[in-house]
Amino acid sequence: xxxxxxxxxxxxxxxxxxxxxxxxxxxxxxxxxxxxxxxxxxxxxxxxxxxxxxxxxxxxxxxxxxxxxxxxxxxxxxxxxxxxxxxxxxxxxxxxxxxxxxxxxxxxxxxxxxxxxxxxxxxxxxxxxxxxxxxxxxxxxxxxxxxxxxxxxxxxxxxxxxxxxxxxxxxxxxxxxxxxxxxxxxxxxxxxxxxxxxxxxxxxxxxxxxxxxxxxxxxxxxxxxxxxxxxxxxxxxxxxxxxxxxxxxxxxxxxxxxxxxxxxxxxxxxxxxxxxxxxxxxxxxxxxxxxxxxxxxxxxxxxxxxxxxxxxxxxxxxxxxxxxxxxxxxxxxxxxxxxxxxxxxxxxxxxxxxxxxxxxxxxxxxxxxxxxxxxxxxxxxxxxxxxxxxxxxxxxxxxxxxxxxxxxxxxxxxxxxxxxxxxxxxxxxxxxxxxxxxxxxxxxxxxxxxxxxxxxxxxx
Amino acid sequence: xxxxxxxxxxxxxxxxxxxxxxxxxxxxxxxxxxxxxxxxxxxxxxxxxxxxxxxxxxxxxxxxxxxxxxxxxxxxxxxxxxxxxxxxxxxxxxxxxxxxxxxxxxxxxxxxxxxxxxxxxxxxxxxxxxxxxxxxxxxxxxxxxxxxxxxxxxxxxxxxxxxxxxxxxxxxxxxxxxxxxxxxxxxxxxxxxxxxxxxxxxxxxxxxxxxxxxxxxxxxxxxxxxxxxxxxxxxxxxxxxxxxxxxxxxxxxxxxxxxxxxxxxxxxxxxxxxxxxxxxxxxxxxxxxxxxxxxxxxxxxxxxxxxxxxxxxxxxxxxxxxxxxxxxxxxxxxxxxxxxxxxxxxxxxxxxxxxxxxxxxxxxxxxxxxxxxxxxxxxxxxxxxxxxxxxxxxxxxxxxxxxxxxxxxxxxxxxxxxxxxxxxxxxxxxxxxxxxxxxxxxxxxxxxxxxxxxxxxxxx
Numbered sequence: 029x030x031x032x033x034x035x036x037x038x039x040x041x042x043x044x045x046x047x048x049x050x051x052x053x054x055x056x057x058x059x060x061x062x063x064x065x066x067x068x069x070x071x072x073x074x075x076x077x078x079x080x081x082x083x084x085x086x087x088x089x090x091x092x093x094x095x096x097x098x099x100x101x102x103x104x105x106x107x108x109x110x111x112x113x114x115x116x117x118x119x120x121x122x123x124x125x126x127x128x129x130x131x132x133x134x135x136x137x138x139x140x141x142x143x144x145x146x147x148x149x150x151x152x153x154x155x156x157x158x159x160x161x162x163x164x165x166x167x168x169x170x171x172x173x174x175x176x177x178x179x180x181x182x183x184x185x186x187x188x189x190x191x192x193x194x195x196x197x198x199x200x201x202x203x204x205x206x207x208x209x210x211x212x213x214x215x216x217x218x219x220x221x222x223x224x225x226x227x228x229x230x231x232x233x234x235x236x237x238x239x240x241x242x243x244x245x246x247x248x249x250x251x252x253x254x255x256x257x258x259x260x261x262x263x264x265x266x267x268x269x270x271x272x273x274x275x276x277x278x279x280x281x282x283x284x285x286x287x288x289x290x291x292x293x294x295x296x297x298x299x300x301x302x303x304x305x306x307x308x309x310x311x312x313x314x315x316x317x318x319x320x321x322x323x324x325x326x327x328x329x330x331x332x333x334x335x336x337x338x339x340x341x342x343x344x345x346x347x348x349x350x351x352x353x354x355x356x357x358x359x360x361x362x363x364x365x366x367x368x369x370x371x372x373x374x375x376x377x378x379x380x381x382x383x384x385x386x387x388x389x390x391x392x393x394x395x396x397x398x399x400x401x402x403x404x405x406x407x408x409x410x411x412x413x414x415x416x417x418x419x420x421x422x423x424x425x426x427x428x429x430x431x432x433x434x435x436x437x438x439x440x441x442x443x444x445x446x447x448x449x450x451x452x453x454x455x456x457x458x459x460x461x462x463x464x465x466x467x468x469x470x471x472x473x474x475x476x477x478x479x480x481x482x483x484x485x486x487x488x
Numbered sequence: 489x490x491x492x493x494x495x496x497x498x499x500x501x502x503x504x505x506x507x508x509x510x511x512x513x514x515x516x517x518x519x520x521x522x523x524x525x526x527x528x529x530x531x532x533x534x535x536x537x538x539x540x541x542x543x544x545x546x547x548x549x550x551x552x553x554x555x556x557x558x559x560x561x562x563x564x565x566x567x568x569x570x571x572x573x574x575x576x577x578x579x580x581x582x583x584x585x586x587x588x589x590x591x592x593x594x595x596x597x598x599x600x601x602x603x604x605x606x607x608x609x610x611x612x613x614x615x616x617x618x619x620x621x622x623x624x625x626x627x628x629x630x631x632x633x634x635x636x637x638x639x640x641x642x643x644x645x646x647x648x649x650x651x652x653x654x655x656x657x658x659x660x661x662x663x664x665x666x667x668x669x670x671x672x673x674x675x676x677x678x679x680x681x682x683x684x685x686x687x688x689x690x691x692x693x694x695x696x697x698x699x700x701x702x703x704x705x706x707x708x709x710x711x712x713x714x715x716x717x718x719x720x721x722x723x724x725x726x727x728x729x730x731x732x733x734x735x736x737x738x739x740x741x742x743x744x745x746x747x748x749x750x751x752x753x754x755x756x757x758x759x760x761x762x763x764x765x766x767x768x769x770x771x772x773x774x775x776x777x778x779x780x781x782x783x784x785x786x787x788x789x790x791x792x793x794x795x796x797x798x799x800x801x802x803x804x805x806x807x808x809x810x811x812x813x814x815x816x817x818x819x820x821x822x823x824x825x826x827x828x829x830x831x832x833x834x835x836x837x838x839x840x841x842x843x844x845x846x847x848x849x850x851x852x853x854x855x856x857x858x859x860x861x862x863x864x865x866x867x868x869x870x871x872x873x874x875x876x877x878x879x880x881x882x883x884x885x886x887x888x889x890x891x892x893x894x895x896x897x898x899x900x901x902x903x904x905x906x907x908x909x910x911x912x913x914x915x916x917x918x919x920x921x922x923x924x925x926x927x928x929x930x931x932x933x934x935x936x937x938x939x940x941x942x943x944x945x946x947x948x
Contacts, residue, residue, distance in 0.1 A: 068866025
């Protein structure tokens, strides 16, 4: 055939996941699902495409500009979702009568944003959200913190900090100063504190929020409170000097810290940090950000907070809620940097090699018997040279190869090769009695970090 | 605020998955992943959006017409993938040097087709594919059949038939009759056999494929062969009377059946069926379709076959392969019809109820302790009336509620309610010794069909 080839490539800002990248990603998603479910969060799914009017004007000017949208076959204006929160709002408004409240859901799915590509930013990425909708109870605030702690622990991360704040505290301070109408401008300036420093932040508050230097100082002192949770709570009370809104916010923060500890979160991972702001307008109560001790610079890997009214654009029903989002891709990038990702392309740790086509069915039966005993087993697809098959096993990151040639079959004894430590042992085997072989394989796997249940992925 | 609400709705042909529908769907996907991995298939992912030129003209005129496509922010013509096979072809062509062959992958992801909506057909649906690329070995053909058998068994389906054919047999027959150039027309007519019957199919072959009545009869006799695999193989040999291509195809079929049995597939689930055609042009060797004994009318729930050259449009490297696709949504619809889907909205089978805010932290600790012992536990988000909380547990399809009021806490004894059988027992409990409570809960769960490992989903 004489035709020109189409260049096989992905769109700019999009990427393929080869097994080595996909295995830890899939594992992370499974760990997240397991964790969410163990707290009673239930999975939902929504369409990738929504009516454009559902999506436009719900995020920011930026998300509007980045929206992938077009006219469909039926002349409808449609767009690809840019997050999972707007679809949740639409979903909750549409189905809340059937769902009932409180409604606890998780949603792990791709979203699309046509943003300018830069290192580590993609136009398609996964979000991994969990939310409790329809309750203002502090129990839900506490649970968010406990879930974040459990989730990162389950992923295998030991050293991290969950930074907790409550928007009500700053709101209360501003209210006490008669400045509640300046909160957006104040927050916008405060957001720059880590970058431009105290002095310039104070100056900016004075100039753009039109407040006095003393008021700016109070705001900054609030966000600078540090120490043990008890110390921070006390400082906050002092600075907000009895404003009722702030006091309510402080009391809730105290409950969240106490409750999270009671719920199993580790004390050394929790800290109050009044400087975190989490965007400008959306959140109304408790907010959290989560930083890895070993890589704080990559930013928060799990963030969230309480919102007053999720679905106000779509329904008159008041639906407060709280939730957070695991930054899957950011976390994977961090784990890669920390060298904690396994270099594995194989999902089954055991390779059955073969080279005698007349025995093909015996190798098939051996694979089936070992799988029946709970092992993940690949039978090499072709009867090629042993060296080729062992090289394949090695490249895939497998742990064990089983070798059985004519002599071995006749003697009823096969070889188990430990591919990491380069040793081999002989083991009795027959289709009727595969247990000894399975045990020998398991003994090799025990020494490695690979899971032994068929179908499980290696831990990150 | 005085603004008009946006109507919360999904696009025509698209759907939301509420927990009750999403739980079995997610469970099915997890079972598929586990099964694929236990045979050494590895996960990959590709972007939802591809260059339009990658997608157009790769399926059929129909898929071209149904394609969602538009011009992106950078002026590129892009489209949403309509299947996972075209992206696999592009992916393999792009990465094969890094992937190496044989390459075994699975891919579970949504695809989009703007087709006319009708009962049970959606414009967004999941495909669930597994393929072995880069080998012509019969081992890969056999493994496809073994995986299908293992997959449906793992899902919990007992009664099904995997119908197996080999395109080479009909090709050989036509070749022997000097009709190789008529194969598309003959196949197109043959495809109508179940609908229009033998006589009209024969007439159509004579008129549209321009073959004789005797030749049409031979083709039809071929597709009518039935009986045990041995009987069918013998009839096929007789009808194709020694044509070499057909003989190769028949021998491979015999190897597939024998190998699949050796690899653990159940004999009563395998049958040779020369009448299955699986589309017209794509497949070149072994092909399979899978029907549920109890619902054959819904069509094949898992289909696939061997193809000669996966990625010929994108690379000069010859990449033969074989793979199949589980019809996830069709299978879910079937399981629903058969009444095998659990009516469960809850992912945790245990509810810890509470009504005393001053004890909130105790309930949190109880939840944490039970989770630590491997149970999936939801703590109700609000301290509402017991009746409200028990109704919630019931509506969610939970199994157990733990009830502890002031008296219970003081006595160190809590109540375990079996929500199905409406009985309750008292159990000793303290945070330091939660095992008795966990055991009592486990005893109730043993009686039910709900999984007991925290985070697992109920079986379908």
